[in-house]
Amino acid sequence: MSQRYIVDDLDREIIRYLSEDGRLSAAEIAGRIGSVSERTIRNRIAGLLQAKMIVIGAIPDPVALGRDVQVELLIEVEPGKLEDVAIQLGEYEEIGYLAATSGTANLSASLFVADHAALLEFIDQELGKLPGVKRVTSSVVLRLYKVFGTRTTAISRGTDLGGKKKG
Amino acid sequence: MSQRYIVDDLDREIIRYLSEDGRLSAAEIAGRIGSVSERTIRNRIAGLLQAKMIVIGAIPDPVALGRDVQVELLIEVEPGKLEDVAIQLGEYEEIGYLAATSGTANLSASLFVADHAALLEFIDQELGKLPGVKRVTSSVVLRLYKVFGTRTTAISRGTDLGGKKKG
DNA sequence: CATCGATGTTGCCGTTTCGGTAACAATCTG
DNA sequence: CAGATTGTTACCGAAACGGCAACATCGATG
Numbered sequence: 606m607s608q609r610y611i612v613d614d615l616d617r618e619i620i621r622y623l624s625e626d627g628r629l630s631a632a633e634i635a636g637r638i639g640s641v642s643e644r645t646i647r648n649r650i651a652g653l654l655q656a657k658m659i660v661i662g663a664i665p666d667p668v669a670l671g672r673d674v675q676v677e678l679l680i681e682v683e684p685g686k687l688e689d690v691a692i693q694l695g696e697y698e699e700i701g702y703l704a705a706t707s708g709t710a711n712l713s714a715s716l717f718v719a720d721h722a723a724l725l726e727f728i729d730q731e732l733g734k735l736p737g738v739k740r741v742t743s744s745v746v747l748r749l750y751k752v753f754g755t756r757t758t759a760i761s762r763g764t765d766l767g768g769k770k771k772g
Numbered sequence: 773m774s775q776r777y778i779v780d781d782l783d784r785e786i787i788r789y790l791s792e793d794g795r796l797s798a799a800e801i802a803g804r805i806g807s808v809s810e811r812t813i814r815n816r817i818a819g820l821l822q823a824k825m826i827v828i829g830a831i832p833d834p835v836a837l838g839r840d841v842q843v844e845l846l847i848e849v850e851p852g853k854l855e856d857v858a859i860q861l862g863e864y865e866e867i868g869y870l871a872a873t874s875g876t877a878n879l880s881a882s883l884f885v886a887d888h889a890a891l892l893e894f895i896d897q898e899l900g901k902l903p904g905v906k907r908v909t910s911s912v913v914l915r916l917y918k919v920f921g922t923r924t925t926a927i928s929r930g931t932d933l934g935g936k937k938k939g
Numbered sequence: 940c941a942t943c944g945a946t947g948t949t950g951c952c953g954t955t956t957c958g959g960t961a962a963c964a965a966t967c968t969g
Numbered sequence: 970c971a972g973a974t975t976g977t978t979a980c981c982g983a984a985a986c987g988g989c990a991a992c993a994t995c996g997a998t999g
Contacts, residue, residue, distance in 0.1 A: 941999095942997105942998080943997090944995105945996090945997100946993105947992105947994080947995105949992080951989085951991100952987105953988095956985070957982105957983085958982100960979105962977105962980100964976085964977075965976080966973100966974080966975075966976095967975095968971105969970105969971095
């Protein structure tokens, strides 16, 4: 359970390595850091995972799943309906990110769809039928510069539309 | 460019498992799917990684790194300055997500800072000194419902993630 | 229609990595 | 200073991984 895990410099260094490559072995990390045993690294990683300080997961390129269009949504919800709308929205596979925020819009979300037709349908049909949704502002993502705290290149490939930098 | 990797149903199923837990072993995945050998799963994972269809990485809870406040920024940039501003913004560690979008704001970003004071300072000092930034709208993230296509709870209590954000 | 070639699956095998356990060191407490 | 607590490290058997080669599948060819 959630006993506060205290993250020290060693943890942060490990996190840094794992952020770039979640499959790095403990031995490899220990080797790079230099002053710690491989077993200790493994202990720390286990601790960080257990305390939920980090989550190691595969981040799919949306394009890999056939979703070429990424859209940012700002949603205004009627007072009192926020939680309901959020829960329902969260059910959709197309929604990759969802958060409640301060400001005019109460909800902020990221939508991943196959094409513009799918975008229109989602906003008109799906969002339209959710009770409590007052207004939706959508912005198409034209280019990704940074994701997961990492400048694109890693995951970018086709994710960034327009990509002038592919190699 | 890379030879386009063709993602089939098996790949998608594997991606689904790995998204939830990037540390799942090939044997475990093969067992759950049932009809494929463990060796094949390993081949597929290697292929997906090599083709950059997925990236396996540790996603840190910003709180673990001492950043308790997450903010979504919408930035209006003067015509012609977008790329410049994007590149400079991307340099900041505090920026976890950055994308160019259609709409009133040209740039959308996620900012992770320690506290409100740091937020104010970042917007006033750092953003303020970037030439080309016309206007900034900030929304504090109050609650995260979903990140990386995964409903939160998995990672931390409510403040989460560093990275992909609204978008 | 038999053959060749390309692609994907699977088993085998040596090496690496992992998790459990326990000895050991460093710290803290009374 | 003894005792308790926490973190580091070595050791060990089990599991996972990567390289390799055999085999099945499918399609094009002569």
